[in-house]
Amino acid sequence: MKFSGDYHMHSKYSDGRATVREMVQAGRREGLQAMAITDHGPHNVGFGIKNSAAFLDLKQELARMNDEYLDINLLVGCEADIVGMDGEIDVPEDIYRQLDLLIVGLHPLARPNNLVDLWPLNIRNQLARYSHSQRQKVIAGNTKTLIAAMEKHPVNIISHPGLGMPIEVAEVARACVRNNVFFEINTGHHFPSLEDVRTAYREGVDFIVDSDAHFVASVGQLDYGARVLERAGVPVERIANACGEGKTLPWEK
Numbered sequence: 426m427k428f429s430g431d432y433h434m435h436s437k438y439s440d441g442r443a444t445v446r447e448m449v450q451a452g453r454r455e456g457l458q459a460m461a462i463t464d465h466g467p468h469n470v471g472f473g474i475k476n477s478a479a480f481l482d483l484k485q486e487l488a489r490m491n492d493e494y495l496d497i498n499l500l501v502g503c504e505a506d507i508v509g510m511d512g513e514i515d516v517p518e519d520i521y522r523q524l525d526l527l528i529v530g531l532h533p534l535a536r537p538n539n540l541v542d543l544w545p546l547n548i549r550n551q552l553a554r555y556s557h558s559q560r561q562k563v564i565a566g567n568t569k570t571l572i573a574a575m576e577k578h579p580v581n582i583i584s585h586p587g588l589g590m591p592i593e594v595a596e597v598a599r600a601c602v603r604n605n606v607f608f609e610i611n612t613g614h615h616f617p618s619l620e621d622v623r624t625a626y627r628e629g630v631d632f633i634v635d636s637d638a639h640f641v642a643s644v645g646q647l648d649y650g651a652r653v654l655e656r657a658g659v660p661v662e663r664i665a666n667a668c669g670e671g672k673t674l675p676w677e678k
């Protein structure tokens with residue numbers, strides 16, 4: 426299976442180890458037709474972008490490189506954090522509307538908008554590692570808030586669904602179908618599992634395979650996605666960035 430692009434990765438604007446230019450050079454060496462730099466939102470404690478306005482600096486930097494390099498299509502996005510049980514995210518609408526892609530993900534270290542949500546989003550997720558009864562509540566809460574985010578914002582991709590913050594996969598998958606959101610296979614984390622991929626496939630999602638690269642060496646390394654999707658019997662038509670006849674991605678129109 427070949428992939429046309431890699432649409433989730435990080436640069437030094439957040440916790441990536443390489444500059445935007447170094448990441449772009451890596452994408453060109455890998456022969457990608459397209460790639461997106463999608464740094465973490467500002468509430469990702471210790472890892473996020475310094476503020477949301479900096480996404481516009483990243484956008485400008487990529488626009489200049491797009492003029493320079495004719496062999497690759499460069500896109501800008503963000504990986505926003507969910508910061509409220511109501512599905513609120515840490516990148517404001519007036520910023521994300523100016524970007525090509527909106528990725529949303531649940532991250533255990535994202536600082537919530539208010540103290541009340543610190544319990545369900547952060548503390549209870551930590552307790553759930555040790556307590557079965559808390560785990561059930563955590564799954565219900567995480568699922569609800571992820572779906573709320575998809576309903577509230579024009580999300581393109583949910584990143585690593587369930588990683589570090591467990592979810593009800595079938596329910597999230599159905600919400601992806603309803604809201605035209607791609608369900609990510611994250612090769613950087615080798616996630617989700619074959620079992621979860623099978624569940625999501627049964628519910629009718631379209632998948633996207635991303636590296637979530639934080640280093641140049643990981644850009645375009647999408648093999649785990651090819652393997653897990655082949656094992657689950659998912660056809661190319663259901664994989665957004667698998668090369669295929671006449672396929673276009675919503676952000677490339």
Ligand SMILES: [Zn+2]
Pocket residue numbers: 504530532584585
């Ligand atoms: Zn993430």
Ligand SMILES: [Zn+2]
Pocket residue numbers: 433434435504584637
């Ligand atoms: Zn990421």
